[in-house]
Amino acid sequence: MKLSLYRRKNTSLVDLTMNRAMLLDLIGKGALVGVIAGFFGATFRYFILTSEHWRWSLMAHTDALSVIGWLLLMVVMAFIIDKTLQWAPLSGGSGIPQIEGEMQGIFSMKPYRILVSKYIGGALTGLAGFSVGREGPSVQLGGAVGKIVSYWMKSPLREQRILTSAGAAAGLAAAFSAPVSGAIFVFEEVHKSFYPLLVIPTFVAALISNFITAQLFGLQPSLGFTVLDGLPLMYFPYLIPMGIGMGLLGVLFCRAIFLCKGLFERMPLSRCMKLVITFIVVALIGYDSQLLLGGGNDLVAELAEHSHGLALLACIVVGKILLTSFCYGSGAQGGIFLPMLVIGGAAGAFSESLLTSFGCIQGDWVPQLVVCAMGGMLAAAMRTPLLAILLVLEMTNSFHNIYAIGIVTIIAYLVAELCKEPPIYDSLLQAMTKQPSMESIQTVFQTKISVVSEHIGTALEELDLPVGMNVVSVYRNGQYLVPLGSLTLMSGDELQVSCKRGDLKVGKDYFTK
Numbered sequence: 081m082k083l084s085l086y087r088r089k090n091t092s093l094v095d096l097t098m099n100r101a102m103l104l105d106l107i108g109k110g111a112l113v114g115v116i117a118g119f120f121g122a123t124f125r126y127f128i129l130t131s132e133h134w135r136w137s138l139m140a141h142t143d144a145l146s147v148i149g150w151l152l153l154m155v156v157m158a159f160i161i162d163k164t165l166q167w168a169p170l171s172g173g174s175g176i177p178q179i180e181g182e183m184q185g186i187f188s189m190k191p192y193r194i195l196v197s198k199y200i201g202g203a204l205t206g207l208a209g210f211s212v213g214r215e216g217p218s219v220q221l222g223g224a225v226g227k228i229v230s231y232w233m234k235s236p237l238r239e240q241r242i243l244t245s246a247g248a249a250a251g252l253a254a255a256f257s258a259p260v261s262g263a264i265f266v267f268e269e270v271h272k273s274f275y276p277l278l279v280i281p282t283f284v285a286a287l288i289s290n291f292i293t294a295q296l297f298g299l300q301p302s303l304g305f306t307v308l309d310g311l312p313l314m315y316f317p318y319l320i321p322m323g324i325g326m327g328l329l330g331v332l333f334c335r336a337i338f339l340c341k342g343l344f345e346r347m348p349l350s351r352c353m354k355l356v357i358t359f360i361v362v363a364l365i366g367y368d369s370q371l372l373l374g375g376g377n378d379l380v381a382e383l384a385e386h387s388h389g390l391a392l393l394a395c396i397v398v399g400k401i402l403l404t405s406f407c408y409g410s411g412a413q414g415g416i417f418l419p420m421l422v423i424g425g426a427a428g429a430f431s432e433s434l435l436t437s438f439g440c441i442q443g444d445w446v447p448q449l450v451v452c453a454m455g456g457m458l459a460a461a462m463r464t465p466l467l468a469i470l471l472v473l474e475m476t477n478s479f480h481n482i483y484a485i486g487i488v489t490i491i492a493y494l495v496a497e498l499c500k501e502p503p504i505y506d507s508l509l510q511a512m513t514k515q516p517s518m519e520s521i522q523t524v525f526q527t528k529i530s531v532v533s534e535h536i537g538t539a540l541e542e543l544d545l546p547v548g549m550n551v552v553s554v555y556r557n558g559q560y561l562v563p564l565g566s567l568t569l570m571s572g573d574e575l576q577v578s579c580k581r582g583d584l585k586v587g588k589d590y591f592t593k
Contacts, residue, residue: 216415330460
């Protein structure tokens, strides 16, 4: 009996030592991922912001020769992007669904090709003025860097996914100067779970990436404005209809994205011709209204710092929804994260102007309502309320307004849930996976039994697991347990589960019940 107890304690100590060594190893690799992903993310962001000023300068000349020259350049850029998409098909669109698919075993990115194609394609769409964001490409660039580092280190599949996730967090941190949100994005949106071997290296990569980004952009909020005062409590009742409106607007945006994607797919034209049409339309819109072009980083600050008329703000909301849907539908490289923030910001400014015109509020509360609406827009479209709140707070350093942001965000989230509109990135991933891909390959994922799980107290043999899925190990209180059928699950148990790659999402969803 004593010998058995000694062996069990000794084994526990060995396991803990191995886990500490593994964690330290992952921290070192996560730091390397953060350095490289931070470099690519920061330089990509710099080029996007600089290219906007180039575009303004080039399009300021409206003589016939300049306009023809710019339109010819649009055709050349469309041709280049078509070639990059042929070379690296998974580099199109946002990049966030591709990272989620990589984690679920649906995709297997070719990281070197992704790195080149996404960087070039995202830079060109930014120069052309596509109404797309830098954050999706930055996430995929970071994920590609993480996968490349895992190749260098000859990492097994599990570690490869951790490093890819850490790179994705580092990419978002570089895009928005928001390291905490970068990490939360990976936990809430990509994995929809937390576990130590993922959390620590992901935070390390995001923080180091942000440090590198700060060398180029400084420590000021990435949206260029800060909210120092919270919205007065007397105006909180107005946040309820605002949250409802943002929830409906988020649903409308999601449906507009898929409507345009469907229209592009039904066009009897080659992809190159579709891209040429998109580039030319964007250029023509730019000659009429530069305000709608680009991701809209500077536009958000303009909306928050100055009051505008209701008609102009309504045109910005509608115009950005239509142009973003049109640009994204073409399949070119570019995200929808930043445009969603712009749409939300314009809707928040519209709400403030409307309330002021009816005498409901007094004083200048534009920035407070702008950040509230941005949080609501993200939560409604992505269904990630924690990320929505944190990201808006980090990007504007507006922690004094956290209560108002939280109210609008949660209400918008609930409205989108009641409308039964699926999260935008889940829907985009589902649309990308109509073709079968590697579904029969066996893989392993890690999950944790939460304190509210319905599986607590259930024996392994009583679990109604999907066909082909098996629990291969249970880690509890510092030691691994043999997964016998009679073993009863407890809160905090960490499970290693074997399944087919195509069933990864089904398996993860099963254990989150």
